[in-house]
Amino acid sequence: MSKRKLKKGFTLLEVLIALAVLSISMLGIYSLQSMSMKALYTSKEKMFVIERAYDRIARQINFPNKAYEETEDYNGTLVHYSFKKESSGVPAVQKITMTVSTDSATVSFVYYEKTSSGTGFGI
Numbered sequence: 001m002s003k004r005k006l007k008k009g010f011t012l013l014e015v016l017i018a019l020a021v022l023s024i025s026m027l028g029i030y031s032l033q034s035m036s037m038k039a040l041y042t043s044k045e046k047m048f049v050i051e052r053a054y055d056r057i058a059r060q061i062n063f064p065n066k067a068y069e070e071t072e073d074y075n076g077t078l079v080h081y082s083f084k085k086e087s088s089g090v091p092a093v094q095k096i097t098m099t100v101s102t103d104s105a106t107v108s109f110v111y112y113e114k115t116s117s118g119t120g121f122g123i
Contacts, residue, residue: 045105052079053100053109060098061113077102088112 010018052074060083068083080101088095094115099108 042105045102046107048077049079049100049102049105049107053098053107056081056100057098057109057111060096061111 052072068085069081071078071080073079082099084097084099086095086097090112092115093112095110096113097108097110099106101107
């Protein structure tokens with residue numbers, strides 16, 4: 001009676017299948033990580049624009065001599081501000097829509113301002 005030695009371990013086919021499954025799962029993880037990084041970058045850009053907008057609204061409200069169209073270089077990023085004035089329908093109050101944008105993000109805010117002329121639309 002000849003006895004065969006039992007060899008323990010994995011066959012080459014089993015190792016190749018395990019590597020293929022591992023590779024496919026790593027591609028999925030990489031894809032999720034890539035999407036997460038893009039979302040992080042986009043949210044950082046939008047947060048930057050929102051911060052610039054809040055700063056500009058405070059400046060516009062606190063200073064009477066206002067520049068309504070302006071481009072500013074903020075730490076190497078060009079930020080464009082534009083304002084659209086229109087009547088709010090309330091006497092002596094005007095509606096101002098401010099748009100702040102960079103190359104990658106844009107945000108708009110609406111605020112109301114008392115006019116000095118009392119007509120509801122002062123420029």
